[in-house]
Amino acid sequence: MNAPDQGRFALDPARHGAGIALIVIVIFNLIVTPNFFQPQTLFVNISQMATIAIVAMGMTLVIATGGIDLSVGAVMALAGALAPLIFLSEFAQANPVPGLIAAIGLPILIAFCCGVFNGLLVSRLGVQPIVATLILFISGRGLAQVLTNGNLQTFSHPSFSYLGTGRVMGLPFQGWLVLIIAILLSWVVARSTFGRQLLAVGGNERAARLSGIPVHRVKIGAYAICAGLAGLAGLIVVAINSASDAARIGNLMELDAIAAAVVGGTLLQGGRAPILGAILGAIIIQLVKYTLLANGIADEVALIAKAAIIIAAVYLQQARKE
Amino acid sequence: MSVTTAFDLRRHLRGGGHSTGVWAALAALILFGLLRYENFGGAYNISSFLNYNAMFIVISVGMCFVILTGGIDLSVGSVAAFTSVVAAYLSPLGIQIALPGAVMAGLTMGALNAFFVVSMRIPPFIATLATMLGAKGGALVISGAQTISIDWGSNFTSLGMGKAFDLLPWTAVITAIVVVGLWILLEQTSLGRTVLAIGGGEDAAAMMGLNTRGAKAFVYTLSGGCAGLAGVFLASGFGAGQPLEGIGWELSAIASVVVGGTLLTGGLGSVGATVAGALLLGLVFNILNFENGRGVISLSAYWQMVIRGAFLLLVILLQSRLSRATQKELS
Numbered sequence: 074m075n076a077p078d079q080g081r082f083a084l085d086p087a088r089h090g091a092g093i094a095l096i097v098i099v100i101f102n103l104i105v106t107p108n109f110f111q112p113q114t115l116f117v118n119i120s121q122m123a124t125i126a127i128v129a130m131g132m133t134l135v136i137a138t139g140g141i142d143l144s145v146g147a148v149m150a151l152a153g154a155l156a157p158l159i160f161l162s163e164f165a166q167a168n169p170v171p172g173l174i175a176a177i178g179l180p181i182l183i184a185f186c187c188g189v190f191n192g193l194l195v196s197r198l199g200v201q202p203i204v205a206t207l208i209l210f211i212s213g214r215g216l217a218q219v220l221t222n223g224n225l226q227t228f229s230h231p232s233f234s235y236l237g238t239g240r241v242m243g244l245p246f247q248g249w250l251v252l253i254i255a256i257l258l259s260w261v262v263a264r265s266t267f268g269r270q271l272l273a274v275g276g277n278e279r280a281a282r283l284s285g286i287p288v289h290r291v292k293i294g295a296y297a298i299c300a301g302l303a304g305l306a307g308l309i310v311v312a313i314n315s316a317s318d319a320a321r322i323g324n325l326m327e328l329d330a331i332a333a334a335v336v337g338g339t340l341l342q343g344g345r346a347p348i349l350g351a352i353l354g355a356i357i358i359q360l361v362k363y364t365l366l367a368n369g370i371a372d373e374v375a376l377i378a379k380a381a382i383i384i385a386a387v388y389l390q391q392a393r394k395e
Numbered sequence: 396m397s398v399t400t401a402f403d404l405r406r407h408l409r410g411g412g413h414s415t416g417v418w419a420a421l422a423a424l425i426l427f428g429l430l431r432y433e434n435f436g437g438a439y440n441i442s443s444f445l446n447y448n449a450m451f452i453v454i455s456v457g458m459c460f461v462i463l464t465g466g467i468d469l470s471v472g473s474v475a476a477f478t479s480v481v482a483a484y485l486s487p488l489g490i491q492i493a494l495p496g497a498v499m500a501g502l503t504m505g506a507l508n509a510f511f512v513v514s515m516r517i518p519p520f521i522a523t524l525a526t527m528l529g530a531k532g533g534a535l536v537i538s539g540a541q542t543i544s545i546d547w548g549s550n551f552t553s554l555g556m557g558k559a560f561d562l563l564p565w566t567a568v569i570t571a572i573v574v575v576g577l578w579i580l581l582e583q584t585s586l587g588r589t590v591l592a593i594g595g596g597e598d599a600a601a602m603m604g605l606n607t608r609g610a611k612a613f614v615y616t617l618s619g620g621c622a623g624l625a626g627v628f629l630a631s632g633f634g635a636g637q638p639l640e641g642i643g644w645e646l647s648a649i650a651s652v653v654v655g656g657t658l659l660t661g662g663l664g665s666v667g668a669t670v671a672g673a674l675l676l677g678l679v680f681n682i683l684n685f686e687n688g689r690g691v692i693s694l695s696a697y698w699q700m701v702i703r704g705a706f707l708l709l710v711i712l713l714q715s716r717l718s719r720a721t722q723k724e725l726s
């Protein structure tokens with residue numbers, strides 16, 4: 074691989090730090106955690122990691138424009154609350170196939186629209202991304218709870234549950250989904266016009282605007298893709314659990330996704346979109362969670378550990394820049 | 396000197412003109428409530444309204460200082476949850492220990508934010524997001540994920556339940572003192588000027604020889620302290636430390652600050668207008684409750700979150716027009 078390709082495929086110093094961290098965590102687990110080297114452990118971690126990775130890849134695109142999306146967890150909840158409402162409806166019971174397509178397609182479409190809404194606020198109105206996405210961060214989950222009356226929806230729907238529990242060639246279906254999305258987005262970032270414009274906007278917005286790049290449209294696109302992927306992740310979470318609880322789906326996911334993106338080498342200032350780095354970051358975040366859990370450390374302490382990882386990763390980024 | 400005067404004049408014109416709108420909206424809403432509902436102006440509603448909203452006013456004012464520097468503090472909700480637990484644990488020792496103790500805990504969290512932002516140069520929203528997680532984790536760890544009942548035998552209960560001179564809740568009195576103190580600090584001291592100058596242009600302020608790092612450290616610590624005080628109010632009002640409370644508080648606080656006409660980019664805004672913003676936001680929910688009570692509409696608790704978001708959206712739409720006008724004027 075030659076030098077100019079490095080930036081595009083995110084083979085940069087930030088990734089080496091993350092790679093070393095990953096190796097350390099794996100070695101630590103092999104020694105300390107009982108039953109770590111088991112296929113079951115691998116499956117559990119892949120299926121948990123997949124949702125973080127999917128959202129983190131979208132977040133990477135948004136951060137590449139110099140923005141941030143705090144609403145991903147709420148959008149997951151909205152999509153995850155909608156899907157059972159659709160496939161449990163009378164229409165879907167009568168027409169299983171169109172019902173299933175609607176149950177997957179409509180929530181993702183609505184999630185996508187949430188992203189367009191975020192993007193419009195950020196680009197056309199010039200609202201700070203944190204504040205713009207804070208609106209859906211709070212009211213998106215509220216809407217999901219209004220839709221379901223705050224009830225837990227449980228269901229048994231094998232074909233929908235395939236999203237979260239299916240296996241392809243022995244590995245969890247959502248793991249393959251991550252792979253496909255990663256290849257697609259890596260291509261988009263490295264080769265497509267949109268990808269180049271995305272990095273240009275994040276690198277220097279003024280220059281991008283002056284050189285005729287449709288800055289608003291690029292930003293709206295990034296937020297829309299991010300939210301659409303969050304919607305997909307919400308469906309996967311619901312499929313894994315065969316249950317949908319609007320209060321819990323995607324709770325604190327924005328933090329996992331931001332952490333994964335940053336650990337994977339995305340610069341918060343924008344201008345870089347290492348898609349594979351985001352997956353690496355997601356794997357690290359998931360493994361840290363798993364390590365703490367498997368060794369009997371409470372969830373609450375895991376929150377503090379996650380906070381420390383975020384701070385450390387961003388600090389290292391800042392230090393390298395100076 | 397003339398630069399400062401021009402800057403002040405503009406700020407007062409903008410801020411003044413804009414906050415008039417908030418006060419007018421507030422007055423209109425109060426008038427509407429008084430005419431429509433019988434018990435709206437009653438002692439019970441006023442005192443419970445002030446008691447409940449005291450904590451939101453306090454965190455909003457702290458947030459106002461942070462936003463004036465162009466920063467943001469997303470940790471206020473979990474810091475308040477954390478300090479409510481601290482206050483509940485300290486309550487057997489009495490209010491004289493529990494109040495300062497919990498505020499100290501909040502100040503410590505705020506100082507942590509200040510350290511991240513000023514010394515480690517981590518962007519404010521990431522730094523305070525991490526503190527949000529840390530404080531949430533901390534609150535759950537020390538409370539064992541349970542609500543911690545306060546000591547009902549101590550004088551701590553008088554804070555949330557008792558009234559000063561049989562008239563106003565103590566929480567409202569303390570809030571008023573804090574608000575006045577911070578208003579003077581912002582408008583009349585050099586520290587307050589520095590805070591405003593940072594929002595106007597940090598590099599320029601630093602070049603003028605202002606202690607921008609100190610002022611930034613101050614605002615984050617102050618916001619943590621305000622969240623700490625809000626946590627004390629929370630524990631006293633509900634009779635327990637609430638490790639799971641505080642979700643969405645940062646949104647309310649940001650909304651109040653923005654409603655008050657403070658620009659999110661910093662530099663322009665005031666303490667008084669922020670209080671008006673917080674009161675306005677609280678009043679919207681107070682009136683919705685009355686409507687619920689009359690059976691005209693029926694809104695579940697979940698709608699509150701939706702309305703809160705919609706309210707913030709409305710304000711942002713209004714403000715983006717205003718700030719565009721300001722930008723035009725400045726350029």
